[in-house]
Amino acid sequence: MTPRRPAPRLPAIDPDRCTGCGRCVAACDPRVLSLETRADWRKGAVLHERAGCTGCSLCALRCPFDAIEMRRPA
Numbered sequence: 001m002t003p004r005r006p007a008p009r010l011p012a013i014d015p016d017r018c019t020g021c022g023r024c025v026a027a028c029d030p031r032v033l034s035l036e037t038r039a040d041w042r043k044g045a046v047l048h049e050r051a052g053c054t055g056c057s058l059c060a061l062r063c064p065f066d067a068i069e070m071r072r073p074a
Helices: 023-027 058-062
Strands: 010-013 033-037 043-047 068-071
Touching: 010 043, 023 033, 023 058, 058 068
Parallel strands: none
Antiparallel strands: 010 068, 033 043
């Protein structure tokens, strides 16, 4: 029996820290992050396709506001 690989870490975006600058979206090769307008009319990054995320962490590395933390899904 082969050991099960842990699920890749996914970006968890803190909406209070995210300014909607788009640097994380530009860094995302699989294009699973996008900017959306929230209820308070501010833009913010959103992970819209969890299955397509590779867990590469480039989005978190490019965020100058520390708004993205990579976490394993529960």
